Amino acid sequence: MVKKKILITGNEALAEGAIQAGCLFYAGYPITPQNELIACMSKRMIEMGRVFIQAESELAAINMVYGASAAGARSMTSSSSPGVSLKQEGISYLAGAELPCVIVNIMRGGPGLGNIAPAQSDYFQATRGGGHGDYRCIVLSPSSVQEAYEHMFKAFDLADKYHIPVIVLGDGMLGQMMEPLIIKPTNHESQTKNQKPWALTGCKGRKPNVVKSFFMAEGDLEKFNLKLQDKYREIENKEARYEGLFLDQAQELIMVAYGSMARIAKQALLNLRDKKLKAGFIRPITLWPFPKEIFGQVVRKNPKVKFLVLEMSYGQMVEDVKLAVNGRAVVEFLGRSGGGILSEDEIIKYAKSI
Numbered sequence: 276m277v278k279k280k281i282l283i284t285g286n287e288a289l290a291e292g293a294i295q296a297g298c299l300f301y302a303g304y305p306i307t308p309q310n311e312l313i314a315c316m317s318k319r320m321i322e323m324g325r326v327f328i329q330a331e332s333e334l335a336a337i338n339m340v341y342g343a344s345a346a347g348a349r350s351m352t353s354s355s356s357p358g359v360s361l362k363q364e365g366i367s368y369l370a371g372a373e374l375p376c377v378i379v380n381i382m383r384g385g386p387g388l389g390n391i392a393p394a395q396s397d398y399f400q401a402t403r404g405g406g407h408g409d410y411r412c413i414v415l416s417p418s419s420v421q422e423a424y425e426h427m428f429k430a431f432d433l434a435d436k437y438h439i440p441v442i443v444l445g446d447g448m449l450g451q452m453m454e455p456l457i458i459k460p461t462n463h464e465s466q467t468k469n470q471k472p473w474a475l476t477g478c479k480g481r482k483p484n485v486v487k488s489f490f491m492a493e494g495d496l497e498k499f500n501l502k503l504q505d506k507y508r509e510i511e512n513k514e515a516r517y518e519g520l521f522l523d524q525a526q527e528l529i530m531v532a533y534g535s536m537a538r539i540a541k542q543a544l545l546n547l548r549d550k551k552l553k554a555g556f557i558r559p560i561t562l563w564p565f566p567k568e569i570f571g572q573v574v575r576k577n578p579k580v581k582f583l584v585l586e587m588s589y590g591q592m593v594e595d596v597k598l599a600v601n602g603r604a605v606v607e608f609l610g611r612s613g614g615g616i617l618s619e620d621e622i623i624k625y626a627k628s629i
Contacts, residue, residue, distance in 0.1 A: 279457070279458050280455050280456065280457050281455070281458065282453055282455055283420060283454070284311050284420070284450065284451060285423045285449040285450045285452055285454075286309055286315065286451070287311050287312070287315045288420045288421070288423040288424040289312050289353070289423045289424070289450075290319060291315070291319070291424060291456075291458065292424040292426065292428060293316070293351055293377065293427045294316075294323060295424075295428070296349070296430070296461070297349050297431065298320075298325070298349050298351050298427075299326065299348040299349050300325065300328075300348045300350040301316045301320055301327050301328070301350075301352065301353075302328040302329075302330045302336040302340055302343075302352055303328075303329065304329065304332055304335075304336050304358060305329070306357070306358045307391040307447075308381055308383055308391050308393075308451055309353055309354060311450065311451075312379065312381070312450070326348075333354055333358045334362070334364075336352045336354075337352055337361075337362040337365030337366065338365050339352075340365070340369070340376050340378075341365060341374060341376075344369065344375060345374055345486045346474055346476065347471040347476055349375075349434075349435070350376045351376060351377040351378070351431075352378055352379070353379035353380070354378075354380060355380065355381050355382065355383045355447075356380065356382050356389065356394070356396070356397050357383075359380045360400070360405070363400075363406035364406055365406075366405065366406050366412065367406030367408050369440045370404070370406075370408070370411070370439065370440055370503075371410065372487060372488045373439070374440070375431075375437075375438050375441075377430045377431055377434055377440075378441070378442045379443045379445070380401065380444050380445070381445045381446060381447060381449070382395060382396065382397045382446040382447065383446075383447050384612065384613045390613065391447060392447060392613070392614025393447035393535060393587060393614065393616065394447070394587050394588065394612055394614060395446055395533075395586050395587035395612075396587070396588040396589075397444065398444075398562065398586075398591035398592050399591050401442045401444050401563070402414050402562050402563040402565070402595070409500050409503065409504070410503060411507050411510075412439065412441060412442045412563065413430075413434075413437070413439055413514065413561065413563060414441075414444055414562040415441065415560065415561060416444050416559065418533070418534050418537045420449075420454035420455075421455075421456055423445060424456055424458070426443055427443065430443050435471070437509075438473075438506075444534070446535050446587065448535040449534060510564055515561050515564040515565065515566040515567070515568065516561045516566060517557055517558060517559050517560055517561075517566035517569055518537075518558040519555070519556065519557050520544065520556040520557075521555040521556065522556075522557070523555075525553060525555025525556075526553040526580060527553045528547075528553070528554040528555070528581050528626060528629070529554065529555045529556065529581070529582050529583070530543070530554065530557075530582075530584075530622075530626070531556075531559070531583065531584045531585065531592070531596055532556075532584070533559050533562060534587075535587070536586060536616075537556075539585075539616070539618070539622065541556060543622035543623050543626070546623055547626055547627075552627075554626070555573075557569060557570070557573075559592070559595075562592070565595045567595070567598065567599035568599075570582075570599035574604045578603065580604055581605040581606075582604060582605070584596050584608045584610075585622060586608070587610065587611060587615070590610055593608045607625075607629050
């Protein structure tokens with residue numbers, strides 16, 4: 276495959292990334308503002324000779340993903356905030372059965388049915404394990420159309436590596452915006468069920484595989500949960516990712532933002548630096564595992580620095596920043612929600628006041 280550049284929406288980039296990453300099974304149900312994604316998958320999956328299903332509901336879609344993943348296929352679903360809420364029981368079952376899959380959430384305003392405007396108010400749902408039980412999902416957060424495409428490769432690879440659901444968390448702004456995308460050569464299309472010896476492919480002369488999340492014997496479930504916790508600690512140690520700007524020079528302020536909000540925050544940062552404010556920037560790329568170590572490094576180097584967390588919510592990621600800082604620095608917050616988006620001027624005004 277030769278590199279090519281095309282103009283594409285974030286939703287379409289996510290779909291194309293999934294195709295190139297070797298997604299063999301997709302099940303979903305339409306909901307704004309991610310409909311371009313499911314529309315693109317309905318066309319491209321058929322072109323590639325793969326399985327696309329428009330399910331009768333979000334509940335049906337996530338359970339179809341469970342079945343396809345158990346059979347060894349690279350499997351995926353997508354939705355937006357209230358649709359992902361309906362998938363939570365199935366996501367808990369996937370985590371409990373240690374099945375890999377990818378779930379895309381293009382967030383909209385909430386709570387409830389809300390509206391179809393961009394928001395970031397599903398952070399808690401994604402990073403805390405929105406269903407029942409002691410489990411986690413890896414959460415990736417792209418901030419550009421190019422990253423939306425590229426994160427799909429990483430999402431499927433991490434899902435397979437750790438036998439875990441991976442959430443790609445975007446928002447309506449990212450999903451709807453159009454930007455140039457460079458499609459790169461890849462060999463991910465060769466991913467098949469034959470590379471997953473644990474999958475339910477029929478006995479074929481080997482010991483039968485079992486996929487379940489049900490442990491009735493006394494002590495078995497706790498033992499299994501301890502195994503999960505060991506896996507989650509390994510992921511925390513190895514897979515945290517972030518982008519940092521001007522951190523060595525940030526003596527006064529460090530802004531923290533993710534996803535679409537990070538794009539606005541970056542421009543505000545450059546404006547503030549032009550005004551001689553010694554400011555830096557951290558963009559978490561993995562929301563779980565949260566890149567807490569970089570916050571500790573910054574505070575140890577400059578104990579007087581302040582953090583300003585910017586979100587399209589009324590304060591969710593800010594809690595992880597506070598946990599990472601652990602009381603060693605001031606953490607301020609500025610946010611809007613329900614479709615409200617912080618402007619560059621609002622950020623600059625607030626940053627100057629603290």
